[in-house]
Amino acid sequence: MQKVEPFLLSGNLAIAYAIKQLNVDVVSAYPITPQTTIIEKISEYVAKGELKANFMLVESEHSAISACLSAAASGARVFTSSSSQGLLLMHEILFITSALRLPVVMVVANRSVSAPINIWNDHGDIMPQRDTGWIQFFVESAQEAYDKVIQAYRIAEDHQVRLPIMINMDGIVLSHTYEPVYPLSDSEVASFSPWNLSLKRLDPDDFLTIGGFCYPDYYFETRYQSSKALEDSLPIISKVDKEFGKLSGRSYGLVSPFKCNDADTILVSMGSISTTIRATVKKLREKGEKVGMVSLRLFRPFPLNELIKSIKNAKAIGIIDRALSPGAVAGPLFTDVTSALYLSKMSIPAVNFFVGLGGRDVKIEDIENMFVNLKKIPTGKIKKHSYYVGLRG
Amino acid sequence: MPFKNLKEIIARQDFFSPGHGLCAGCGAAQIARIVMKIAGKDSIMVNATGCLEVSTTTYPWTAWKVPYIHVAFENAAAVASGIRAAYDALIMKKKLGKDVNVVVLAGDGGTADIGLQALSGAFERGDRITYICYDNEAYMNTGIQRSGATPYDAWTTTSPAGQKTLKKDLMGIAIAHRVKYAATATISYLLDAANKVEKALSISGPSFIHWLQPCTIGWRYDPKLTVKLSRLAVKTGLWPLYEHYDGINKLTVQVPKRTPVLEYLKLQGRFRHIMDNQEELAKIQSYADELAAKFGLGPVVE
Amino acid sequence: MGRLPKWNEMQEGFITKTLSESINKTGTWRTFKPIIDYSRCTKCGWCVIYCPEPCISFESSGDGKVVIDYDFCKGCGICAEECPIKCIDMVMEE
Numbered sequence: 001m002q003k004v005e006p007f008l009l010s011g012n013l014a015i016a017y018a019i020k021q022l023n024v025d026v027v028s029a030y031p032i033t034p035q036t037t038i039i040e041k042i043s044e045y046v047a048k049g050e051l052k053a054n055f056m057l058v059e060s061e062h063s064a065i066s067a068c069l070s071a072a073a074s075g076a077r078v079f080t081s082s083s084s085q086g087l088l089l090m091h092e093i094l095f096i097t098s099a100l101r102l103p104v105v106m107v108v109a110n111r112s113v114s115a116p117i118n119i120w121n122d123h124g125d126i127m128p129q130r131d132t133g134w135i136q137f138f139v140e141s142a143q144e145a146y147d148k149v150i151q152a153y154r155i156a157e158d159h160q161v162r163l164p165i166m167i168n169m170d171g172i173v174l175s176h177t178y179e180p181v182y183p184l185s186d187s188e189v190a191s192f193s194p195w196n197l198s199l200k201r202l203d204p205d206d207f208l209t210i211g212g213f214c215y216p217d218y219y220f221e222t223r224y225q226s227s228k229a230l231e232d233s234l235p236i237i238s239k240v241d242k243e244f245g246k247l248s249g250r251s252y253g254l255v256s257p258f259k260c261n262d263a264d265t266i267l268v269s270m271g272s273i274s275t276t277i278r279a280t281v282k283k284l285r286e287k288g289e290k291v292g293m294v295s296l297r298l299f300r301p302f303p304l305n306e307l308i309k310s311i312k313n314a315k316a317i318g319i320i321d322r323a324l325s326p327g328a329v330a331g332p333l334f335t336d337v338t339s340a341l342y343l344s345k346m347s348i349p350a351v352n353f354f355v356g357l358g359g360r361d362v363k364i365e366d367i368e369n370m371f372v373n374l375k376k377i378p379t380g381k382i383k384k385h386s387y388y389v390g391l392r393g
Numbered sequence: 394m395p396f397k398n399l400k401e402i403i404a405r406q407d408f409f410s411p412g413h414g415l416c417a418g419c420g421a422a423q424i425a426r427i428v429m430k431i432a433g434k435d436s437i438m439v440n441a442t443g444c445l446e447v448s449t450t451t452y453p454w455t456a457w458k459v460p461y462i463h464v465a466f467e468n469a470a471a472v473a474s475g476i477r478a479a480y481d482a483l484i485m486k487k488k489l490g491k492d493v494n495v496v497v498l499a500g501d502g503g504t505a506d507i508g509l510q511a512l513s514g515a516f517e518r519g520d521r522i523t524y525i526c527y528d529n530e531a532y533m534n535t536g537i538q539r540s541g542a543t544p545y546d547a548w549t550t551t552s553p554a555g556q557k558t559l560k561k562d563l564m565g566i567a568i569a570h571r572v573k574y575a576a577t578a579t580i581s582y583l584l585d586a587a588n589k590v591e592k593a594l595s596i597s598g599p600s601f602i603h604w605l606q607p608c609t610i611g612w613r614y615d616p617k618l619t620v621k622l623s624r625l626a627v628k629t630g631l632w633p634l635y636e637h638y639d640g641i642n643k644l645t646v647q648v649p650k651r652t653p654v655l656e657y658l659k660l661q662g663r664f665r666h667i668m669d670n671q672e673e674l675a676k677i678q679s680y681a682d683e684l685a686a687k688f689g690l691g692p693v694v695e
Numbered sequence: 696m697g698r699l700p701k702w703n704e705m706q707e708g709f710i711t712k713t714l715s716e717s718i719n720k721t722g723t724w725r726t727f728k729p730i731i732d733y734s735r736c737t738k739c740g741w742c743v744i745y746c747p748e749p750c751i752s753f754e755s756s757g758d759g760k761v762v763i764d765y766d767f768c769k770g771c772g773i774c775a776e777e778c779p780i781k782c783i784d785m786v787m788e789e
Contacts, residue, residue: 025482028475054482056474059514066468066511067475070439073462074479075489096464101708162707197488201710202460202476204435204493208712211463212450221702222709229707403740403753411748411767412715417724418771422747454715583744609771617772617785620745 006180011139011169014146014181015081015107016041020051021189022153025076028056028067032086033119034171035109039081061086065093065104072102073210075200077153080104083171084111084125091128097164098133099226100211103156103199104164106134107149109171110271112358120359121171123271123322127332133226135165135233136300138270142179144297145169147250150184153193154240161233162199163226168299170272172359184248192247234301254303256295257310259285263292265374266311268337269320270296273355273362277320280367291371296333304340311341316377317350318370324354330386349377355389366390395588402587405430413456414448418616420606420623421445421527423580425498428525429459431590436494437462437476441469441503444534445527467507469499470515473522494523494594501528501542505561516570519598523590526563526601529608537611544631545680546673548663549611555666555673559680567601568637574600576636576645581624585634585645592636605632613662625657630685630693631677642688650694651685654678716767721748725770727785729763735782736761742774742783 009017016038019027027046029039045051056071058064061082068078082090087108097104113124126136135155139145145167152165169175184192201210214222238254245251258278260266267277274295284291294310296303311317319338321331329335334352341348353370356362366389376382396402408429415422421444429436440446440463449456450463464472473495483489499508504526515522531549532538539552542563546555567575574596578586586604593600607614607622614622626632627646631654634646654677658664667673684690729742738761743751750767751774753759763774775783 025486025488026475026478028478052482052486054478054485056478057518058471058474059510059517062468063471063474063511063514066464066471067478069464070462070472070475071479071482074437074476074483076479076482078479092465093468099709100464195488201708202437202462204437204460204491207458207460208710209450209455209457209461210708210710212452212455212461212709212711213447214452214709217699218452218705221700221705224702225705225707228702399740399744403744407749409749410714410716411750411764412717412719412721413748414715414719414721415747416771417747417769418773419747423745426747426749427744449715450711451715451719452709453711454713454717454719455711456715458714580745615772617776619747619771619773620777 004182006182008178009142009181010037010176010178011142011145011174012037012109012176013041014142015149016045017183018146018149019079020045021186022077022150022193023190023195024051024053024079026054026056026068026071026078027080028058028064029080029082030058030061030064030086032083034111034175035081035083038107061089062093065090065097068104069093069097069100069102072104073100073201075197077195078104081107081109083109084113087125087129088113094129094132094134096211099222101162101226101229102164103162105149105152105156106164107167107169109175110168111171118358121173122357122359126168127323127325129166130300130332133163133230134300135163135230135237136168137165138168138296138299139174140272140274140295142174142177143181143250144252145174146181146183147244147248150189150193151240151244155233155237157196157199158236161229161236163229163233168271173272188247192244230301234303237298252297254298255306255310256297258293260292260294260310261313262290264290264315265318265371266292266294266314267318267320267367267370268294268296268311268333270299270333271322273320273322276362276364277367280364283364284368284371289371302336302340304343307337308340308344308346311348312346314348316374317348318353318374319350320353320355322356351377351382351384352386353389354386360390395591396584399583402430402583408434408458410456410458412454414451415444416609416616418609418619420529420580420608420619424527424604424606425449427583427587428496428498428590431587432494432496432594434459435491436496439469439473439476439495439497441499441508442466443500443503445498445500447534466503468511469497469503469508470512470522470524473497473524474515474518474520477520477522497522497524499524499526501526501530502532502540505541505563513570516567516572516599521598523593523600526603527606528603529606529611531611533608533611546664546667546677548666563603564637572599572601574636574638577603577632577634579605579623579626579632579634581620582627582634582646589636611663614660618660622657622660625652628652629654629657630681630690631657633684633688633690635688644688647690649691651691653693653695654681720766721769722766725768725788727770727772728765728788729768729770729772729774730784730786731761731763732782732784733760735780737780739779741777741779745773745777747771747773
């Protein structure tokens with residue numbers, strides 16, 4: 001591997017750079033904070049001729065995802081990106097993209113949803129997309145965002161997968177923060193994720209019908225088929241990540257446990273907050289506290305076995321949700337993790353921490369407090385299962 | 394070269410297969426068939442959700458002998474633009490050699506109402522697609538609910554006392570976007586329609602055809618009358634056949650002697666409730682007279 | 696039709712290539728059947744072009760007479776209505 005100098009890039013610019021190297025054919029997107037600089041940068045690459053692509057400027061996110069879907073069906077490599085309300089507007093088409101098995105790649109700069117309107121980060125926009133049948137990654141840095149975009153095309157376009165992929169990157173926190181990013185060379189990217197015409201479906205020389213109507217006698221099988229494909233993509237996601245590691249020296253795993261082996265209390269999280277938790281765990285470990293954390297790099301398909309392996313020895317678990325699920329038993333990630341525990345016949349006590357909504361800062365002290373509360377659980381003194389960290393009142 | 398006679402159109406290969414599930418006497422089936430005869434093999438068909446879509450693509454069969462895609466109700470124009478963008482990009486990058494016609498068939502609901510925003514986007518971008526609205530003047534697929542294209546006084550299940558506003562002017566909307574080619578059509582004037590499709594396909598930007606389609610179920614008439622009603626719509630002046638090319642409107646079918654609107658309305662159950670209402674009939678006649686004055690049609694001859 | 700396919704026997708991505716003309720015989724819908732009086736038919740082609748199925752065509756062999764494929768004809772009657780010389784009769788199915 002040749003030695004390269006890092007670029008100083010924000011998450012958004014790192015993604016745009018990857019898209020240029022991936023030689024994407026069609027980009028269609030609509031501006032929304034905090035995703036906007038991705039598409040501004042791509043527009044610039046296209047205008048300068050550095051990326052030979054058709055940048056389709058649409059009148060809404062609904063049209064952006066619709067155009068990406070049909071462009072992918074026409075054999076083009078496509079990219080889109082959105083956030084918050086824009087992602088909600090795409091919602092309808094997300095289900096169709098996965099059921100029609102089209103390899104669309106989208107970056108979501110995660111942001112809260114209205115009302116009230118707020119442009120800062122949480123996971124309120126992505127949680128309603130859980131069941132859309134897309135592969136969903138969560139990244140923790142601009143470097144990981146760059147790396148995951150390159151991996152994503154390889155995975156999405158794999159003939160056994162043929163599914164759309166969403167890469168979730170915390171808005172503002174990652175999208176707008178500059179950090180050193182080590183890029184691959186153009187030729188490394190091209191050979192790692194080569195474009196493949198055989199994915200083309202709308203071909204006059206071999207016509208077929210996509211997306212018609214069916215009665216109850218075919219619907220269940222069709223939906224199961226794409227759901228099963230999502231489940232079966234897990235080993236391929238792992239394989240691509242490992243191969244990427246060989247090429248770049250960086251691989252991420254499906255989950256990334258830290259100090260979990262002997263930890264009594266463990267926090268489970270996704271996205272950029274994991275960096276703060278990791279720092280807190282380091283600090284508490286220095287004080288001799290037996291704490292650990294695990295971050296989910298992949299959310300769908302849910303990496304059940306990998307997660308259980310890392311939390312199985314804990315005495316108490318805290319699960320961090322950055323979105324509310326009003327009226328539900330608990331937050332979305334809590335529900336997944338506790339279901340995983342149940343299916344693994346494990347009854348580790350768990351509590352749900354709701355934090356960082358609408359860009360509310362989560363400090364090291366907040367995380368330390370979570371561990372303090374977790375420590376009390378085995379004593380039986382904790383009766384609550386939900387904490388709204390930092391909520392006034 | 395424009396088509397000169399029927400035989401030339403008949404001689405074109407069919408890309409629309411029998412055995413589809415559209416109603417006996419369905420006007421949308423006639424449109425789909427003619428459009429595909431003209432567009433030919435190297436075309437991709439995009440449908441909005443609607444009668445045509447559900448009744449021609451009922452899994453496991455399809456009536457389409459060309460590549461076909463349906464995604465949703467409100468996005469047919471965006472789906473077509475995506476195909477256009479993909480083919481343009483792949484041809485530019487020499488990944489593909491052969492180009493295609495991208496043709497949309499969408500109903501009046503999918504065009505005038507829920508799909509209008511996506512269509513506006515495609516028009517404004519100047520994407521090279523041919524968008525054909527088959528207008529049966531209501532949401533027929535869900536069971537005859539009013540749309541923005543339902544004509545004045547027409548009964549539907551959601552306008553049980555009759556629609557109280559005029560149809561949206563889709564041609565006006567298209568022309569306001571400065572599309573190079575827009576035209577009205579209907580099946581009874583087949584050569585006119587076929588030539589308009591051919592011309593639309595040759596345009597370098599977006600082209601639009603607003604095609605009136607009598608619907609046997611929704612308009613409540615005997616299925617054998619589909620073509621006759623389409624003819625009467627033109628003869629009464631309620632459906633002027635014209636085209637807009639390069640900024641100029643031109644009448645393509647003259648009606649020297651107009652038929653009174655009653656002759657058209659009385660064959661349709663959806664207007665039954667106004668058959669004895671002279672005031673309402675006069676309103677519709679005066680609307681036809683307005684259109685006739687605008688397009689230079691002849692006088693009403695009883 | 697035989698047994699329905701299992702989920703993994705269906706093509707991925709809800710795709711189909713099977714044409715309706717190969718499996719969906721809509722002629723069973725018909726109440727009235729169009730009968731052409733060949734002694735009067737001028738082969739003008741109006742019925743051929745206006746058939747919404749389409750299931751009326753000029754025979755490719757012989758003298759190129761107009762033929763109706765009753766496997767698909769739904770009996771709408773447009774051919775009879777539009778025939779300029781009225782040489783098609785709609786007859787009640789037996």
